[in-house]
Amino acid sequence: MVKVIYGNYLIKSGKAEKAIAQFQAAIGDAGEDANVYYNLGLAYIELKKYDLALENAHMAYRLGFPLPGLKNRLQRAGAWREAPVGSAEIPQMRE
Template structure:
């Protein structure tokens, strides 16, 4: 696979919600939906999930009605801001070292672009995108995504934790520590970020 065209497209998609990105990543109108993931109970998400986002699809093992990528594509066209489906798509792409998963319509970053266009105020989408960008080594872009996510959901422990990881990778220790302490105060259970800050000499308590 030639990666360069997709990587260049991703650079445009990351910063643009204008006509180029819209055209490249497709219109949001879909034969079913688009539906807002946050309105579960008000809209029928299960009709999509039961067929196209089964446990094996979510785990990135295999598709249910078609190829794995086909089921993920259907889920994300019907429910663009489905954070678990976005996370699975990103995981599969990273695992298989691909920027476009087979049987999907667009590169991975397009699905995040579409999710942000559909639900610009959805913190979970921004945070999931931030994690994907961080895994790609796009640390500055990841930090920007997490900063926006934290603004939208300042009391979310997982978002604060992952923002702390992003700032740590950028060696912005004061901001990493701020988000780490917020995450732990809100009950986040995993000690990984704290232990990394201890190892860097930026935490004033011993690691567990």
């Protein structure tokens, strides 16, 4: 949880790349946590890496994340697509 909080601080400080490293480490620690994937998606949006943001958004929503903010931001960027039916793979940790 500390890595997620620190990652959110880094995003707000304009350090999205460092935030991504924190969120990826949190995934390694926590496994399938919708909150981590959601925040990782937000960090990728800050870097305009919309494909990676979309992968993480799909994972967050598949895991039950309730807030639409990430989807809304992807829609505004013209990058939102519904997840393919039956898609349940975990996004790759890449940049």
